[in-house]
Amino acid sequence: MIEVKNIKKSFEDKQVLKGISATFYDGKTNLIIGLSGSGKTVLMKSMVGLVAPDSGEILYDGRDLLKMDSKQVKELRKEIGMLFQGSALFDSETVLGNVMFPLMMFSDMSPAEMKDRAEFCIERVNLKDANKKYPSELSGGMQKRVAIARAIALNPKYLFCDEPNSGLDPKTSILIDELLSDITHEYGITTIINTHDMNSVLGIGENILFVNKGECGWIGNKDAIYDSTNDDLNNFVFATRLFMDVKKAHELRKKMQ
Amino acid sequence: MILRTALQTFGSYCLFIWRVFSIPDKWKVFFKRYIGEINKLGIDSIPLIIVISLFIGAVCTIQMKLNTTSPLMPRYAVGLATREIILLEFTSSILCLILAGKVGSNIASEIGTMRVTEQIDALEIMGVNSANFLVLPKIAAFVSFICVLVIFSMATSLGGGYLVCIVSDIVPLSTYVYGIQTMFNEWYVWYALIKSVFFAFVISSVASFFGYYVKGGALEVGKASTNAVVTSSIMILLLDVVLTQLLLQ
Numbered sequence A: 001m002i003e004v005k006n007i008k009k010s011f012e013d014k015q016v017l018k019g020i021s022a023t024f025y026d027g028k029t030n031l032i033i034g035l036s037g038s039g040k041t042v043l044m045k046s047m048v049g050l051v052a053p054d055s056g057e058i059l060y061d062g063r064d065l066l067k068m069d070s071k072q073v074k075e076l077r078k079e080i081g082m083l084f085q086g087s088a089l090f091d092s093e094t095v096l097g098n099v100m101f102p103l104m105m106f107s108d109m110s111p112a113e114m115k116d117r118a119e120f121c122i123e124r125v126n127l128k129d130a131n132k133k134y135p136s137e138l139s140g141g142m143q144k145r146v147a148i149a150r151a152i153a154l155n156p157k158y159l160f161c162d163e164p165n166s167g168l169d170p171k172t173s174i175l176i177d178e179l180l181s182d183i184t185h186e187y188g189i190t191t192i193i194n195t196h197d198m199n200s201v202l203g204i205g206e207n208i209l210f211v212n213k214g215e216c217g218w219i220g221n222k223d224a225i226y227d228s229t230n231d232d233l234n235n236f237v238f239a240t241r242l243f244m245d246v247k248k249a250h251e252l253r254k255k256m257q
Numbered sequence B: 001m002i003l004r005t006a007l008q009t010f011g012s013y014c015l016f017i018w019r020v021f022s023i024p025d026k027w028k029v030f031f032k033r034y035i036g037e038i039n040k041l042g043i044d045s046i047p048l049i050i051v052i053s054l055f056i057g058a059v060c061t062i063q064m065k066l067n068t069t070s071p072l073m074p075r076y077a078v079g080l081a082t083r084e085i086i087l088l089e090f091t092s093s094i095l096c097l098i099l100a101g102k103v104g105s106n107i108a109s110e111i112g113t114m115r116v117t118e119q120i121d122a123l124e125i126m127g128v129n130s131a132n133f134l135v136l137p138k139i140a141a142f143v144s145f146i147c148v149l150v151i152f153s154m155a156t157s158l159g160g161g162y163l164v165c166i167v168s169d170i171v172p173l174s175t176y177v178y179g180i181q182t183m184f185n186e187w188y189v190w191y192a193l194i195k196s197v198f199f200a201f202v203i204s205s206v207a208s209f210f211g212y213y214v215k216g217g218a219l220e221v222g223k224a225s226t227n228a229v230v231t232s233s234i235m236i237l238l239l240d241v242v243l244t245q246l247l248l249q
Helices: A040-048 A070-077 A095-106 A111-124 A140-152 A170-187 A198-204 A231-237 A241-256 B002-020 B027-067 B077-116 B119-126 B130-168 B173-181 B186-212 B218-248
Strands: A002-011 A014-024 A029-033 A055-060 A080-083 A158-162 A190-195 A207-212 A215-220
Touching: A002 A040, A014 A040, A014 A207, A029 A040, A029 A170, A029 A198, A040 A158, A040 A190, A070 B119, A080 A140, A080 B119, A095 A111, A095 A140, A095 B119, A111 A140, A140 A170, A158 A170, A170 A190, A170 A198, A190 A198, A198 A231, A198 A241, A207 A231, A215 A231, B002 B130, B002 B186, B027 B077, B027 B130, B077 B119, B077 B130, B077 B173, B077 B186, B077 B218, B119 B130, B130 B173, B130 B186, B186 B218
Parallel strands: A014 A215, A029 A190, A029 A207, A080 A158, A158 A190
Antiparallel strands: A002 A014, A002 A055, A207 A215
């Protein structure tokens, strides 16, 4: 479980995070949603230590990231997997090399064991016959899968995903969402997904934090989102005709029941 | 304002170097990357060095012949002067200025691209000291291999003059060979090697620094690459003055 308490962050004069508090649970897909510029990426980067917040607490199962020394941070990071928006695969390594990389750096496995583990992770994300390919030879969806395989190679306790669906077609996006959801439940990982994708929100949002202008706008889940009276949230989630129709259909079904 | 920026940049560079020179997480991975960098930064530069050194050696010989027309000058002076130019300045300073363009831009653009595509962030999230992991093998490889490149350049440059003597007969071959052997001072070879080690460190570390701190996109990577080449070239020229004073006085 990860708890953030009263996180504040300013860049020069602009306060981006204005005291956000939230809890992200084990074995659940925790979503951070919000408009562009609302501060959700800064929140996620603060949580993983890429950005230093001005104040607040970030508790990883009770261990405060902001009070750790560099050695403790390094140890904690071995428990974290992260999927970046652009996949961030190493260009010079093959798919197998990318997935083996964290094992090579931080495990005591033999080369054969590392290869087996990497191949298992690659199979787990439903990638076949891609082991010897380089990232530039893969499609966007395949790159995301490789990045997921690399992120889970060391059996992380915490998985962070920064806009995992960006640049993907709707069908591939759903497949990636399902994969993340399955992995989360299978391994009991605390998964935190930063997304704009409403399919993800209504599909896998078990615990949703809506960040609005640097503040905690709303907290709930995918079912509660339909009944929310928060105008900012409704304007964000049900902004398009498609999702307005989804909401109407949901209300109609509720009345009929 | 300019002084403040310069001091800030120098401070950041020192902190960066401090991070680079820490103990690698895994020596096996370090040596694997070290060998890869020797191949990429060193061995891949050999063809360029051969071509440039061959032509510069040839041109130096021709220039020496054309500009030493006095009958009082011995004919072997052509070979002697060519050798001194090559040992004292060309194979260390000029060669490193050329390598600052090739190797410096290569390093800055590679690390800069890794930065803008979040590959460096990915390393940091995994708990890897990215500066040490990416940069130390490059610096170690280039600094250790530069001596090979300089010796290669010395031999090829003198070979260029030798070829000119064979092809054009501007100086008898035996006189040229006598010239390049006459009054040979071994210290000049060491002087070139010592200077080139310093220059190699400047090229690889400055280029890595500019690449590592890129912010933005492709445009900024290009700018960082240019800045790396310009800054390391200026640093080489400044160091050349200092080292020449120190080593040849």
